[in-house]
Amino acid sequence: xxxxxxxxxxxxxxxxxxxxxxxxxxxxxxxxxxxxxxxxxxxxxxxxxxxxxxxxxxxxxxxxxxxxxxxxxxxxxxxxxxxxxxxxxxxxxxxxxxxxxxxxxxxxxxxxxxxxxxxxxxxxxxxxxxxxxxxxxxxxxxxxxxxxxxxxxxxxxxxxxxxxxxxxxxxxxxxxxxxxxxxxxxxxxxxxxxxxxxxxxxxxxxxxxxxxxxxxxxxxxxxxxxxxxxxxxxxxxxxxxxxxxxxxxxxxxxxxxxxxxxxxxxxxxxxxxxxxxxxxxxxxxxxxxxxxxxxxxxxxxxxxxxxxxxxxxxxxxxxxxxxxxxxxxxxxxxxxxxxxxxxx
Amino acid sequence: xxxxxxxxxxxxxxxxxxxxxxxxxxxxxxxxxxxxxxxxxxxxxxxxxxxxxxxxxxxxxxxxxxxxxxxxxxxxxxxxxxxxxxxxxxxxxxxxxxxxxxxxxxxxxxxxxxxxxxxxxxxxxxxxxxxxxxxxxxxxxxxxxxxxxxxxxxxxxxxxxxxxxxxxxxxxxxxxxxxxxxxxxxxxxxxxxxxxxxxxxxxxxxxxxxxxxxxxxxxxxxxxxxxxxxxxxxxxxxxxxxxxxxxxxxxxxxxxxxxxxxxxxxxxxxxxxxxxxxxxxxxxxxxxxxxxxxxxxxxxxxxxxxxxxxxxxxxxxxxxxxxxxxxxxxxxxxxxxxxxxxxxxxxxxxxxxxxxxxxxxxxxxxxxxxxxxxxxxxxxxxxxxxxxxxxxxxxxxxxxxxxxxxxxxxxxxxxxxxxxxxxxx
Numbered sequence: 191x192x193x194x195x196x197x198x199x200x201x202x203x204x205x206x207x208x209x210x211x212x213x214x215x216x217x218x219x220x221x222x223x224x225x226x227x228x229x230x231x232x233x234x235x236x237x238x239x240x241x242x243x244x245x246x247x248x249x250x251x252x253x254x255x256x257x258x259x260x261x262x263x264x265x266x267x268x269x270x271x272x273x274x275x276x277x278x279x280x281x282x283x284x285x286x287x288x289x290x291x292x293x294x295x296x297x298x299x300x301x302x303x304x305x306x307x308x309x310x311x312x313x314x315x316x317x318x319x320x321x322x323x324x325x326x327x328x329x330x331x332x333x334x335x336x337x338x339x340x341x342x343x344x345x346x347x348x349x350x351x352x353x354x355x356x357x358x359x360x361x362x363x364x365x366x367x368x369x370x371x372x373x374x375x376x377x378x379x380x381x382x383x384x385x386x387x388x389x390x391x392x393x394x395x396x397x398x399x400x401x402x403x404x405x406x407x408x409x410x411x412x413x414x415x416x417x418x419x420x421x422x423x424x425x426x427x428x429x430x431x432x433x434x435x436x437x438x439x440x441x442x443x444x445x446x447x448x449x450x451x452x453x454x455x456x457x458x459x460x461x462x463x464x465x466x467x468x469x470x471x472x473x474x475x476x477x478x479x480x481x482x483x484x485x486x487x488x489x490x491x492x493x494x495x496x497x498x499x500x501x502x503x504x505x506x507x508x509x510x511x512x513x514x515x516x517x518x519x520x521x522x523x524x525x526x527x528x529x530x531x532x533x534x
Numbered sequence: 535x536x537x538x539x540x541x542x543x544x545x546x547x548x549x550x551x552x553x554x555x556x557x558x559x560x561x562x563x564x565x566x567x568x569x570x571x572x573x574x575x576x577x578x579x580x581x582x583x584x585x586x587x588x589x590x591x592x593x594x595x596x597x598x599x600x601x602x603x604x605x606x607x608x609x610x611x612x613x614x615x616x617x618x619x620x621x622x623x624x625x626x627x628x629x630x631x632x633x634x635x636x637x638x639x640x641x642x643x644x645x646x647x648x649x650x651x652x653x654x655x656x657x658x659x660x661x662x663x664x665x666x667x668x669x670x671x672x673x674x675x676x677x678x679x680x681x682x683x684x685x686x687x688x689x690x691x692x693x694x695x696x697x698x699x700x701x702x703x704x705x706x707x708x709x710x711x712x713x714x715x716x717x718x719x720x721x722x723x724x725x726x727x728x729x730x731x732x733x734x735x736x737x738x739x740x741x742x743x744x745x746x747x748x749x750x751x752x753x754x755x756x757x758x759x760x761x762x763x764x765x766x767x768x769x770x771x772x773x774x775x776x777x778x779x780x781x782x783x784x785x786x787x788x789x790x791x792x793x794x795x796x797x798x799x800x801x802x803x804x805x806x807x808x809x810x811x812x813x814x815x816x817x818x819x820x821x822x823x824x825x826x827x828x829x830x831x832x833x834x835x836x837x838x839x840x841x842x843x844x845x846x847x848x849x850x851x852x853x854x855x856x857x858x859x860x861x862x863x864x865x866x867x868x869x870x871x872x873x874x875x876x877x878x879x880x881x882x883x884x885x886x887x888x889x890x891x892x893x894x895x896x897x898x899x900x901x902x903x904x905x906x907x908x909x910x911x912x913x914x915x916x917x918x919x920x921x922x923x924x925x926x927x928x929x930x931x932x933x934x935x936x937x938x939x940x941x942x943x944x945x946x947x948x949x950x951x952x953x954x955x956x957x958x959x
Contacts, residue, residue, distance in 0.1 A: 259651075261650060261957060265679075266679035267652050268650050289951065289954035294955065297952045297955060298930060298952065299948055299949055300956065301923070303952075368792065369787050369792070370792075370796070370799075382786060384731070385787045385937075473731065473732035473933070474732075485922075488618065488922050489920070489926075490625075490647065490922070
C-alpha cells in the first residue's frame with residue numbers, strides 16, 4: 191500500500207498540508223500509477239496476442255479487399271491485382287466467376303460454385319453431429335457419474351477415441367469404409383461408402399461421433415459432479431421417481447455446463463476440416479467451408495480465400511452470438527462481471 | 535488522462551496490427567528483369583530442396599557432387615513426404631525471396647505456376663540445357679510460354695497391367711480391350727480400372743481418355759478445348775464402360791492403392807497404374823498374380839494411348855546468388871550416370887531416351903521398354919499457371935459424367951466453362 195500518508199501533489203487541492211479530501215486525491219493518484227503499472231505488466235501479452243491473433247485477423251480482412259494476381263497475357267507472368275472492393279465477397283456469395291473478362295455464374299467444377307452447398311454441408315454436419323454427440327455423451331456421463339467397480343477404467347477407456355489425433359482417426363475410418371474394408375466385410379454389404387453422397391456423409395458423421403462424444407461426455411460429467419448428492423437424497427426421501435429426479439434436478443442443474451459444452455462443440459464442428467478432407471477429399475457433397483478455404487489457398491488465390499475465411503469467421507461469430515444471447519450461455523460472464531466490478 | 539490510459543493498449547494493438555499488415559502486403563508480381571538478371575555468373579555453395587528422399591537416391595548423389603566440387607558444395611534440404619506441404623513450403627520461401635533455396639525439385643504440374651509468378655530462372659544463355667537426348671514430352675512439362683524454366687529430372691507414365699493367363703495378347707486399342715471384358719465377366723471379376731475417385735488421379739485418367747481419343751484439354755494457345763467431338767468421345771468411353779459394368783462399380787472409389795490391391799487380389803483383369811506397381815505385384819506376399827500378370831502400353835484409338843505424365847523437374851530460383859553453380863548442378867542431375875542411379879536406386883523413370891534401351895537397366899526394371907512406348911506417346915497434363923483450378927474443373931465434371939449423373943455433353947460444356955473461369959481462358 192501507499193507509504194505516503196499525505197500526497198504532495200494532490201490534484202484536487204494543489205496545496206500541500208491542507209488537503210480537503212486526502213482520501214480521494216490519494217486514490218486518483220494510486221489508480222493512475224496502478225493503471226500505468228498494469229499496462230506495463232500486460233503489455234507483453236498484448237503484443238503477443240496482437241501478433242498471433244489480431245494481426246492475422248486484420249491482415250485477412252485487409253487482404254480480402256485486394257484482387258488476386260492476374261495473368262498478363264502478353265508476358266505470361268502474374269501481375270499484382272490492386273484494390274478489389276467487395277468483388278471477392280460477391281464472388282462467393284453471388285457465385286460469380288470471371289471468364290474471359292466477363293462476369294458469369296460460376297460453372298460446376300469451380301470452387302465458387304460450391305459456396306452455398308458447402309455452407310449447407312457444414313451446417314448439416316454441425317447440427318447432426320452435435321445432437322448425436324450431446325445425446326450419447328449425456329448417457330455416457332450419467333453412467334460414468336455412478337459409483338461402481340472399475341469406474342476409473344471406464345472413464346479412461348472412454349477417452350481413448352478423443353486422445354487419438356483426428357487425422358489418425360480419419361485414416362482409420364477411411365480404411366474401415368473402403369470398399370474392401372471392415373465395414374462392408376462385417377455386414378456383408380457392398381456399399382460404396384465414399385462413392386455417393388448419403389453413405390459418405392453417414393461415414394463422416396459416424397467417425398465424428400465416435401471421436402468427439404467422449405469430449406462431450408467429459409464436459410457433461412464435470413457438470414453432473416457439482417450437483418450435491420443430498421439434493422437427490424432429499425428427493426428420494428420424498429419418494430420422487432428416477433425420471434422426475436432426472437427431469438427436475440439433473441437437467442436444470444447441469445444445464446449451464448451442458449450449454450457451454452454444446453456451444454464449444456458447435457463452434458468446433460463449424461470449422462470441421464480433417465475428417466472429410468481425409469475420408470472423402472470433399473467429394474460427393476462433403477466439402478465443408480474449411481476445405482473450400484484450403485482449396486482456394488492451394489489455387490494461389492490468397493485474397494479471395496481471405497474473403498472466404500472472413501465470411502466463415504462472421505458465420506461462426508453469429509452462431510456464437512445467438513447461443514450467448516438466445517440460450518443465455520455464460521461461458522465468459524463470470525470473469526467479465528468481476529472484471530467490470532473492479533473497474534468501476 | 536485516465537481515458538487515454540485506457541485507450542492506450544487498444545491504440546497500440548491497432549498500430550502494431552496495421553504495421554504488420556503493411557509489411558506483409560508486398561505483392562507478387564512480374565519480375566522480368568529484376569532478380570532473374572542477377573547472380574548469373576555466381577559460383578559457390580548452393581542448397582538443393584526436395585521432398586523426402588524415401589529411396590535414398592539424393593544423398594549419394596549429393597555426396598558424389600560434393601567430392602568433385604569442394605568449393606561449390608551442395609546442401610540437401612529435405613522436405614516432408616506430402617506433395618501439398620512441399621508446394622506450400624516452396625511458395626512460402628519464394629514469397630520470402632529466400633536466397634538459400636537455390637535449386638528445387640518442382641512437380642511437373644507446379645512448373646508453369648512458379649514460372650508465371652516469376653520465381654524460376656529461365657534456362658537461357660549460360661543456363662541453357664541441351665535437351666536433344668531427353669524425351670520430348672518431359673521437356674514440354676518444363677516449358678512455359680515457349681521458355682524452358684526447369685530441367686526434367688524424373689518422369690512417370692501410365693502402364694496397362696493385364697492378366698496374361700486370361701488374355702494372352704494385350705489389347706492395342708480401347709475397343710479391343712472392351713471386347714475382352716466378356717472374359718472377365720465369365721470369371722466374375724472386374725474388367726478395367728484406373729484411378730476414378732475424385733482427386734488428382736481422376737484428372738490424370740480423364741486427360742488420358744481425352745488425349746487417347748485424339749482430343750485435348752487445352753489447345754496450344756492455352757484455351758480450353760474440351761467440347762471437341764474427340765474430347766467428348768474420350769470421356770464417353772469411360773462413362774459407357776462404367777455404365778455397362780466393364781469398369782466395376784467400386785472403381786469410383788479407387789485411388790492408386792485400392793486399384794493395385796484389387797489387381798493383386800485377382801479381382802481385376804486390366805489395371806491402369808504407374809510403374810511402381812510392378813515390383814509390389816511381383817513381390818508382395820499377398821499378391822495372387824505374381825506369375826500371371828504382364829505389362830503393355832495404354833490402349834488408344836488405333837495404337838498406343840496417350841499417357842499423362844508424372845515426375846519432377848529441377849528449377850533454379852531467381853533469388854539464388856550462385857546460378858552458375860546451380861546450372862551445373864542441373865546438368866549433373868540430368869547426366870547419364872545420375873539418371874541411371876535414379877532408376878536403379880529409386881525406381882524413378884529416367885528422362886533420357888537412350889536409357890530405356892539399356893539392357894542392364896531393363897533386366898532390373900522390366901517395365902522400362904513398355905514405359906518407353908508409353909512416354910513416347912505421352913501428353914503432359916495441362917501446362918498452365920492455374921493448374922489446381924483446371925484440374926478441379928476436369929475432375930469434378932468428369933466424376934459426374936463417369937457416374938452417369940450428368941450427360942457427357944453437358945459435363946464437357948461445364949468443364950469448358952469451368953476451365954475458362956479458372957483463368958486459362
